[in-house]
Amino acid sequence: MATKNQPTIIFIFGGSGDLTYRKLMPALYNLYLDNYLPEKFLIVGIGRTDFTNATFRNHSKKGVEEHSRRKEEVKPGWKEFAPCVEYMKADLSNDATYKNMLKRVHEAGEEWRAKPTTIYYMSVAPQLAPTIAEKLHKAKLTADCKRSRMVFEKPFGHDLNSATELNIQLGEMFKEEQIYRIDHYLGKETVQNILALRFANALFEPIWNSHYIDHIQITAAENIGVEDRGGYYEQAGALRDMVQNHILQLLCMVAMEAPVSFDADEIRNKKLDVLRAVRVWEKDEVHLNAVRGQYGKGWMEGKQMKAYREEKNVSPTSNVETFAAVKFFVDNWRWKDIPFYVRTGKALQSKTTLITIQFKAAPQYAFPSKAGETWRANRLTISIQPQMDIRLRFQAKQPGPHMALQPVDMIFSYNDAYGDDHQQPEAYETLLEDVIEGNPTLFMRADQVETAWKIIQPILEVWQTRPPVDFPNYSPGTWGPEDAEALIAKNGHHWVTLPEDNQ
Numbered sequence: 001m002a003t004k005n006q007p008t009i010i011f012i013f014g015g016s017g018d019l020t021y022r023k024l025m026p027a028l029y030n031l032y033l034d035n036y037l038p039e040k041f042l043i044v045g046i047g048r049t050d051f052t053n054a055t056f057r058n059h060s061k062k063g064v065e066e067h068s069r070r071k072e073e074v075k076p077g078w079k080e081f082a083p084c085v086e087y088m089k090a091d092l093s094n095d096a097t098y099k100n101m102l103k104r105v106h107e108a109g110e111e112w113r114a115k116p117t118t119i120y121y122m123s124v125a126p127q128l129a130p131t132i133a134e135k136l137h138k139a140k141l142t143a144d145c146k147r148s149r150m151v152f153e154k155p156f157g158h159d160l161n162s163a164t165e166l167n168i169q170l171g172e173m174f175k176e177e178q179i180y181r182i183d184h185y186l187g188k189e190t191v192q193n194i195l196a197l198r199f200a201n202a203l204f205e206p207i208w209n210s211h212y213i214d215h216i217q218i219t220a221a222e223n224i225g226v227e228d229r230g231g232y233y234e235q236a237g238a239l240r241d242m243v244q245n246h247i248l249q250l251l252c253m254v255a256m257e258a259p260v261s262f263d264a265d266e267i268r269n270k271k272l273d274v275l276r277a278v279r280v281w282e283k284d285e286v287h288l289n290a291v292r293g294q295y296g297k298g299w300m301e302g303k304q305m306k307a308y309r310e311e312k313n314v315s316p317t318s319n320v321e322t323f324a325a326v327k328f329f330v331d332n333w334r335w336k337d338i339p340f341y342v343r344t345g346k347a348l349q350s351k352t353t354l355i356t357i358q359f360k361a362a363p364q365y366a367f368p369s370k371a372g373e374t375w376r377a378n379r380l381t382i383s384i385q386p387q388m389d390i391r392l393r394f395q396a397k398q399p400g401p402h403m404a405l406q407p408v409d410m411i412f413s414y415n416d417a418y419g420d421d422h423q424q425p426e427a428y429e430t431l432l433e434d435v436i437e438g439n440p441t442l443f444m445r446a447d448q449v450e451t452a453w454k455i456i457q458p459i460l461e462v463w464q465t466r467p468p469v470d471f472p473n474y475s476p477g478t479w480g481p482e483d484a485e486a487l488i489a490k491n492g493h494h495w496v497t498l499p500e501d502n503q
């Protein structure tokens with residue numbers, strides 16, 4: 001692994017774009033403030049917009065002021081940070097661009113008297129990334145495989161075939177260790193904490209299996225529509241946008257076996273084992289195990305909201321799903337026959353990402369029946385965002401002369417323990433630091449990406465060949481289509497929301 005003191009140049013393709021403005025620059029600046037960037041570093045935005053170094057610096061500063069978790073701290077350090085930010089106006093298809101980059105790498109190397117590590121961040125439309133990668137390879141910018149890395153944003157491929165092709169194409173030019181496929185959920189503090197919760201405590205692991213757990217739920221809900229991303233979303237839909245990556249990764253964190261070490265490949269192998277064990281539905285089983293939805297028009301928090309089909313760059317007859325719920329099984333010894341219900345959607349009632357571990361009922365119920373009117377089985381709820389906490393529900397005796405039971409929550413809150421979330425690094429900070437350090441643990445390996453596509457491929461195909469007849473089928477501000485309730489109600493379950501829900 002490289003050290004923090006390795007001089008580094010970060011080239012950002014799509015330097016003038018939205019991701020750079022809202023996420024990458026604020027993350028890099030926070031890393032700088034926290035002293036996590038190498039002593040010698042350079043950030044070069046590359047794009048077609050007409051920026052000079054000076055105007056790009058101002059533009060980046062605005063992005064940081066608007067989107068950093070520590071807006072008020074921008075001013076003091078910016079003066080020293082700004083000279084390390086440059087801009088290169090360039091045509092990405094032109095070989096001259098890559099020659100200029102090479103020249104800049106040499107110049108910096110001479111100035112620093114050390115060969116810099118180079119990072120190439122593809123913050124561009126996915127169809128451009130392979131061309132850029134090819135040009136980088138041709139210009140020998142990535143020839144030193146220990147000191148050059150490429151970061152790919154999702155979507156990585158559009159389906160199983162395209163992802164496999166892309167992996168083969170990249171594999172012909174680069175070593176797998178140079179390729180960092182980002183899934184920003186893996187950088188979230190609360191997601192990384194799942195490993196700590198499970199494997200740094202002796203308490204949970206003995207009951208973390210089908211003997212004690214009844215079922216598991218993962219909800220990743222958003223209370224906004226597709227906003228200005230209609231063009232992208234029309235090609236994606238909820239299954240590709242959230243389930244293939246973020247949600248399956250969360251499922252892996254919950255279901256994986258204990259790693260032997262924290263070695264990047266050890267953790268990724270354990271996660272891959274989970275994906276390989278996920279039952280892949282036959283096409284004629286898809287309708288029994290997956291539900292899709294699309295929001296119509298309606299009201300959300302007192303504001304009128306457009307239907308998905310009325311959004312910008314969306315076809316008025318679009319059949320793209322903005323909601324997906326799927327029932328998965330992980331066919332291995334630990335999880336045999338335990339359902340994993342996952343759901344995600346836009347324009348739902350609230351923004352919340354939640355993992356629920358629902359335990360089985362106590363085996364013997366000795367209390368008088370009256371005592372147990374409010375009795376509930378144990379449940380562990382891991383709130384990923386925006387609320388960041390872990391709750392363990394158990395039974396307590398209600399104070400009073402009689403024996404009456406009541407579910408209560410024991411809560412670990414991040415904010416109470418560590419201060420508010422402005423003090424905690426954002427996902428992109430963690431992930432960028434890992435790229436700089438050369439630590440791929442939290443990034444997707446080629447085989448993980450392909451296996452995840454394999455899991456959702458039959459659902460994609462069935463949904464594509466059988467257009468929905470009921471779209472739009474849910475109103476904004478709800479929890480999605482009724483069929484999603486039915487999907488899990490037929491097994492006697494219901495979706496959990498927090499915090500009021502105590503069923």
Ligand code: BG6
Pocket residue numbers: 222241242353
């Ligand atoms: C992105 C999806 O990967 O994740 C978006 O493309 C989605 O559609 C976003 O809104 C959600 O991320 P977060 O961190 O806000 O839950």
